[in-house]
Amino acid sequence: MAKEKKLVEQITSMEEDFAQWYTDVVIKADLIGYTNVKGCMAIKPAGYAIWELIQKQLDERFKQTGVENVYLPMFIPENLLQKEKDHVEGFAPEVAWVTHGGLNPLQERLCVRPTSETLFCDFYKNDIESYRDLPKVYNQWCSVVRWEKETRPFLRSREFLWQEGHTAHATAEEAEERTIQMLNVYADFCEEVLAIPVIRGQKTEKEKFAGAKATYTIESLMHDGKALQSGTSHNFGDGFAKAFDIQYTSKDNKLEYVHQTSWGMTTRMIGAIIMVHGDNSGLVLPPRVAPTQVMIVPVMQKKEGVLEKAAELKERLSAYRVKVDSSDKNPGWKFAEQEMRGIPLRVEIGPRDIEANKAMIVRRDTGEKIEISLEELEAKVGELLEVIQQDMYQRALAHREENTRVAKTWEEFKDIIENKQGFVKAMWCGETACEEAVKEETGATTRCMPFEQETLSDVCVHCGKPAKKLVYFGKAY
Amino acid sequence: MAKEKKLVEQITSMEEDFAQWYTDVVIKADLIGYTNVKGCMAIKPAGYAIWELIQKQLDERFKQTGVENVYLPMFIPENLLQKEKDHVEGFAPEVAWVTHGGLNPLQERLCVRPTSETLFCDFYKNDIESYRDLPKVYNQWCSVVRWEKETRPFLRSREFLWQEGHTAHATAEEAEERTIQMLNVYADFCEEVLAIPVIRGQKTEKEKFAGAKATYTIESLMHDGKALQSGTSHNFGDGFAKAFDIQYTSKDNKLEYVHQTSWGMTTRMIGAIIMVHGDNSGLVLPPRVAPTQVMIVPVMQKKEGVLEKAAELKERLSAYRVKVDSSDKNPGWKFAEQEMRGIPLRVEIGPRDIEANKAMIVRRDTGEKIEISLEELEAKVGELLEVIQQDMYQRALAHREENTRVAKTWEEFKDIIENKQGFVKAMWCGETACEEAVKEETGATTRCMPFEQETLSDVCVHCGKPAKKLVYFGKAY
Numbered sequence: 001m002a003k004e005k006k007l008v009e010q011i012t013s014m015e016e017d018f019a020q021w022y023t024d025v026v027i028k029a030d031l032i033g034y035t036n037v038k039g040c041m042a043i044k045p046a047g048y049a050i051w052e053l054i055q056k057q058l059d060e061r062f063k064q065t066g067v068e069n070v071y072l073p074m075f076i077p078e079n080l081l082q083k084e085k086d087h088v089e090g091f092a093p094e095v096a097w098v099t100h101g102g103l104n105p106l107q108e109r110l111c112v113r114p115t116s117e118t119l120f121c122d123f124y125k126n127d128i129e130s131y132r133d134l135p136k137v138y139n140q141w142c143s144v145v146r147w148e149k150e151t152r153p154f155l156r157s158r159e160f161l162w163q164e165g166h167t168a169h170a171t172a173e174e175a176e177e178r179t180i181q182m183l184n185v186y187a188d189f190c191e192e193v194l195a196i197p198v199i200r201g202q203k204t205e206k207e208k209f210a211g212a213k214a215t216y217t218i219e220s221l222m223h224d225g226k227a228l229q230s231g232t233s234h235n236f237g238d239g240f241a242k243a244f245d246i247q248y249t250s251k252d253n254k255l256e257y258v259h260q261t262s263w264g265m266t267t268r269m270i271g272a273i274i275m276v277h278g279d280n281s282g283l284v285l286p287p288r289v290a291p292t293q294v295m296i297v298p299v300m301q302k303k304e305g306v307l308e309k310a311a312e313l314k315e316r317l318s319a320y321r322v323k324v325d326s327s328d329k330n331p332g333w334k335f336a337e338q339e340m341r342g343i344p345l346r347v348e349i350g351p352r353d354i355e356a357n358k359a360m361i362v363r364r365d366t367g368e369k370i371e372i373s374l375e376e377l378e379a380k381v382g383e384l385l386e387v388i389q390q391d392m393y394q395r396a397l398a399h400r401e402e403n404t405r406v407a408k409t410w411e412e413f414k415d416i417i418e419n420k421q422g423f424v425k426a427m428w429c430g431e432t433a434c435e436e437a438v439k440e441e442t443g444a445t446t447r448c449m450p451f452e453q454e455t456l457s458d459v460c461v462h463c464g465k466p467a468k469k470l471v472y473f474g475k476a477y
Numbered sequence: 478m479a480k481e482k483k484l485v486e487q488i489t490s491m492e493e494d495f496a497q498w499y500t501d502v503v504i505k506a507d508l509i510g511y512t513n514v515k516g517c518m519a520i521k522p523a524g525y526a527i528w529e530l531i532q533k534q535l536d537e538r539f540k541q542t543g544v545e546n547v548y549l550p551m552f553i554p555e556n557l558l559q560k561e562k563d564h565v566e567g568f569a570p571e572v573a574w575v576t577h578g579g580l581n582p583l584q585e586r587l588c589v590r591p592t593s594e595t596l597f598c599d600f601y602k603n604d605i606e607s608y609r610d611l612p613k614v615y616n617q618w619c620s621v622v623r624w625e626k627e628t629r630p631f632l633r634s635r636e637f638l639w640q641e642g643h644t645a646h647a648t649a650e651e652a653e654e655r656t657i658q659m660l661n662v663y664a665d666f667c668e669e670v671l672a673i674p675v676i677r678g679q680k681t682e683k684e685k686f687a688g689a690k691a692t693y694t695i696e697s698l699m700h701d702g703k704a705l706q707s708g709t710s711h712n713f714g715d716g717f718a719k720a721f722d723i724q725y726t727s728k729d730n731k732l733e734y735v736h737q738t739s740w741g742m743t744t745r746m747i748g749a750i751i752m753v754h755g756d757n758s759g760l761v762l763p764p765r766v767a768p769t770q771v772m773i774v775p776v777m778q779k780k781e782g783v784l785e786k787a788a789e790l791k792e793r794l795s796a797y798r799v800k801v802d803s804s805d806k807n808p809g810w811k812f813a814e815q816e817m818r819g820i821p822l823r824v825e826i827g828p829r830d831i832e833a834n835k836a837m838i839v840r841r842d843t844g845e846k847i848e849i850s851l852e853e854l855e856a857k858v859g860e861l862l863e864v865i866q867q868d869m870y871q872r873a874l875a876h877r878e879e880n881t882r883v884a885k886t887w888e889e890f891k892d893i894i895e896n897k898q899g900f901v902k903a904m905w906c907g908e909t910a911c912e913e914a915v916k917e918e919t920g921a922t923t924r925c926m927p928f929e930q931e932t933l934s935d936v937c938v939h940c941g942k943p944a945k946k947l948v949y950f951g952k953a954y
Binding site: 033035042049052068070074075077080093094095096097098099100110119122123126127145159161 | 514529548
């Protein structure tokens with residue numbers, strides 16, 4: 001057991017230093033490797049396999065709503081980026097510029113896409129002629145670059161992976177409908193697949209996307225009480241269409257501007273999984289995004305028949321993502337490793353189990369040990385994976401509810417942010433200046449104006465003017 | 478039928494101008510759109526869906542051999558690119574350079590990856606310590622950039638999509654084995670999925686990859702008699718390991734250099750599908766990579782029951798990728814469109830068919846019309862898709878065999894290249910100077926030294942010196 005301890009001791013506890021705990025998990029669970037490219041990470045097999053499961057399940061949900069995948073260039077000519085005024089102001093300070101191709105300087109510099117609204121607009125301008133060409137509901141899976149100064153694996157890196165959907169519609173109503181529809185796809189995906197409960201709402205004017213008419217967001221709460229923006233969906237109205245001159249001929253033969261949306265979700269969700277579900281033994285993966293759902297660990301594997309039995313159980317569990325750890329490490333080490341990597345179930349099988357026709361199943365999320373008869377193996381594993389998925393969601397929901405507090409006065413507000421963290425629900429006057437003052441005084445930002453509005457009081461929690469909206473505030477990643 | 482003609486007339490015939498025919502198909506089949514980013518294309522839904530099917534099936538084959546997916550940064554610091562001498566000479570002249578991040582110049586410029594050997598080496602240097610860490614069999618799906626001067630959709634563009642596998646092994650033997658294994662994965666994939674027969678062989682010294690000890694290739698023949706390099710697999714020996722200092726501790730506790738491989742296949746294969754299988758009515762897709770395998774076209778669809786019947790047939794064919802074209806275009810136009818897009822089967826269903834309980838199935842590859850009873854719909858569609866897949870391969874194979882000729886004398890060689898095109902099998906002395914002379918005099922290059930060697934004569938077809946190898950020559954894309 002010495003080695004088991006050693007492996008676990010290498011992680012800082014989350015109560016001691018949450019940021020260091022996060023970094024330790026990311027490294028010890030073998031999700032990423034550091035590179036010599038400043039601010040960029042190497043996503044290792046254990047990390048990338050989570051992303052593949054996210055991609056697959058999210059892409060299926062997209063396609064069920066009629067989304068089609070495409071691929072547009074990674075470079076944006078400077079003049080294109082500049083066409084929409086707010087957009088260029090938002091992104092130009094943080095893009096990487098290509099100035100040379102081969103041995104020659106370029107006539108016009110190109111930025112590496114930080115997001116592709118401008119490219120899609122330029123593309124749609126040529127591709128859309130009549131109402132018959134609408135709607136366009138396109139998406140691409142790719143990487144984007146934003147020249148961040150401070151970076152953290154998954155949460156904020158200079159290059160990250162994401163999907164970006166870009167749509168064009170005949171009417172404002174249809175665009176708004178699609179914006180909300182995709183936000184709900186994200187929310188359902190987070191809750192049903194990642195076991196992460198989210199608040200659905202709208203961003204304030206200050207926090208909305210550069211160039212958008214309205215930005216909708218889902219916000220989740222991490223274990224340390226900080227919020228994470230987990231997916232956004234933007235309604236552009238016809239702003240980009242006017243800047244890029246994207247018009248179509250309507251049924252009654254008039255030229256009309258299209259209405260557009262965009263929406264994205266990124267590898268940052270892997271960070272969310274870690275920070276919502278992880279514990280002091282490492283990563284805890286929801287079964288639906290666990291690259292390995294069951295690790296079979298043979299005990300006393302040199303004894304005759306043990307490895308064969310392990311292989312037989314693996315075969316019987318082939319409906320799941322299952323592996324056998326038959327390496328020459330000792331079982332304690334294997335247990336610690338399986339826990340560190342967040343594998344939802346461990347099946348222990350040794351000579352005495354075989355004799356008694358049973359096995360021990362251990363839940364990663366609770367540590368609970370369940371002795372089963374080998375006859376019920378498939379049924380029990382299937383049932384437990386489902387139970388774990390649901391329990392993880394319920395625990396995350398309970399944590400968020402415990403850490404969502406109402407502030408009716410400015411004193412209460414400051415006290416919560418300083419001493420308790422979590423979400424603060426409070427009334428707000430709707431003024432950007434007031435929102436900025438809250439941030440300056442406490443570090444908390446408006447996370448969203450939730451779709452489910454309530455009236456906690458008639459006045460703004462900060463300035464006392466008449467309240468316009470219920471807002472979730474919080475410190476955020 | 479006027480509209481049908483019009484759609485088809487817009488394509489140049491391949492006999493008249495093959496290059497223009499190719500471009501016409503790419504555009505009319507809606508595979509790509511041009512962009513304002515010079516040399517870069519927008520891959521539209523009909524094109525990207527083919528790539529998704531390639532990815533899915535190739536990735537499954539990779540994983541069956543133990544490949545794990547990862548993601549490394551898109552940027553390479555200049556000093557990393559320069560570490561392996563031959564490699565930097567091969568790639569530096571054609572890379573895009575990032576010189577500014579945000580508003581500031583970078584201390585060291587970064588190139589956008591043209592390929593990632595240097596990044597994987599830098600990564601492996603930190604990730605490999607002992608023999609227990611070997612082998613590493615990693616792959617990534619990503620885009621790469623090469624600053625080409627002349628570009629053509631899919632065949633040669635400044636940015637393209639691909640996968641790049643990078644492996645590290647304890648021994649030279651194991652690396653060589655993996656190199657050949659992956660070449661065979663590519664070859665089987667091309668033949669079984671894309672219905673494109675390939676020649677498997679080794680590149681000459683002159684044609685091998687920059688920094689490789691040996692490059693293996695699969696070469697296919699396009700309809701116009703030009704060759705296309707369709708996938709390559711490189712054995713690096715320990716050259717990169719020495720340049721990057723990638724060592725591991727062996728079982729007997731010695732420091733040893735790893736042996737490495739890399740292998741890649743790209744979106745250029747979509748170009749190969751077009752040029753091997755297409756005809757003067759447009760694209761012809763092998764069923765296994767056809768995003769839509771069956772298009773149901775209702776005839777006289779305003780008559781009662783026709784659209785309902787079409788929907789019912791679609792439902793019955795749900796084991797396949799099937800669509801109903803219920804747009805308000807006339808049937809002739811729909812037929813031409815389905816043909817242009819290369820959809821393998823068309824099912825025509827009208828009031829008279831319904832009454833007689835039958836339907837007409839039309840094969841895209843041969844134009845053959847098959848009247849079937851509706852009872853046999855599922856069985857017949859399944860059978861025909863399989864037959865089409867096999868027939869397309871056999872036709873492509875016959876075309877290649879007809880266009881593979883033996884040249885024993887230099888006169889024969891020149892005559893074939895000038896007047897007939899296709900592959901030329903000929904003996905070669907093994908000298909790079911001779912190979913270069915052949916290219917200069919005829920435009921033909923060595924495509925590969927096939928694994929299946931024969932002795933056609935004792936002397937080099939060009940210089941008359943003793944022959945060392947049988948070589949496939951050809952003009953290439």
